[in-house]
Each structure stands twice: as C-alpha cells, then as structure tokens.
Amino acid sequence: MRIAKNSVVSFHYTLNDGEGKLLDTSAGRDAFAYIHGGGMIVPGLEEEMEGKGKGDSLQVQVAPEKGYGVVDPQLVQRVPLDRFGDQQVEEGMQFQTPDHRVWSVMEVKDGEVFLNGNHPLAGVTLHFSVEITDVREATADELSHGHVHGPGGHHH
Numbered sequence: 001m002r003i004a005k006n007s008v009v010s011f012h013y014t015l016n017d018g019e020g021k022l023l024d025t026s027a028g029r030d031a032f033a034y035i036h037g038g039g040m041i042v043p044g045l046e047e048e049m050e051g052k053g054k055g056d057s058l059q060v061q062v063a064p065e066k067g068y069g070v071v072d073p074q075l076v077q078r079v080p081l082d083r084f085g086d087q088q089v090e091e092g093m094q095f096q097t098p099d100h101r102v103w104s105v106m107e108v109k110d111g112e113v114f115l116n117g118n119h120p121l122a123g124v125t126l127h128f129s130v131e132i133t134d135v136r137e138a139t140a141d142e143l144s145h146g147h148v149h150g151p152g153g154h155h156h
C-alpha cells in the first residue's frame with residue numbers, strides 16, 4: 001500500500017537542523033504514527049511522504065515555510081515585568097495565552113520581559129531522515145477520533 005490521504009503511516013525518524021544538531025528522534029521508542037492528510041506532521045514532510053510505502057527510506061529537507069514557519073518579528077516583544085503581577089517570571093518559562101499561543105520567556109532584565117511567541121523551530125530548515133515501517137488504511141474510529149489508535153498512536 002502506498003501513502004495517500006487517510007492512510008495510517010508509521011515511521012522512525014531523526015530530525016537535525018542545518019548544522020547537523022540533533023533536534024529529535026524516534027530512536028528507542030515506538031515508530032511515530034499519524035493519519036496522512038490530517039495536518040499531523042509538518043506540511044513539507046507530509047508532501048514528501050505521499051506515494052511512498054513500507055520499507056522506504058528518505059532524506060527530506062523542509063524549508064521553514066513548510067515546516068514551523070518563518071520568524072514573525074511581531075511575535076518577539078518586550079513587556080513590562082509588572083504586567084505579570086506577583087507571578088515569578090524567569091528565563092526559559094513558557095505560558096499560553098487565551099488564543100492558545102505559547103510564549104517563551106527569553107530574558108528578564110531591567111523590569112522588562114523579552115518574549116518570543118514563535119515556535120522554537122521557526123526559521124529553521126529541517127533535515128529529516130525517515131524510515132517508513134508501516135502503511136495501512138485508517139479505521140473509521142481513527143478517522144472519526146482524528147488520531148491513530150494502538151502502537152505509536154493513542155490508547156483509549
């Protein structure tokens with residue numbers, strides 16, 4: 001079976017940045033499983049996986065525009081520390097705003113908090129090494145729930 005919309009795809013991967021720094025890997029874990037065409041992985045990788053099959057290996061380079069996006073300068077902000085009230089604010093903290101955006105505290109200095117609302121991998125060209133371990137049709141339950149059931153997926 002070839003990967004197409006509504007296929008359940010299981011794969012092992014290694015993800016590096018352009019300098020070769022390891023960003024993530026499935027090594028030592030179950031293969032990652034997703035429903036193809038559901039926007040569950042970055043678009044550039046999903047596009048490259050289309051039409052592949054079990055046992056295929058591929059090297060995929062994904063530009064930021066088809067990965068985690070380009071850096072949006074409007075999502076890099078300095079705000080007064082007093083806007084956080086009595087809450088302790090430290091570098092490395094993250095918080096979510098009502099619009100579901102996750103903000104990272106980059107620095108706290110001189111009564112200001114330097115925040116970044118971009119994804120941590122925004123602006124990064126992603127280098128995937130992928131080995132497809134299985135391809136099958138998604139079940140009706142998986143499609144209605146919007147996620148894979150069983151190994152590498154969700155367990156109810």
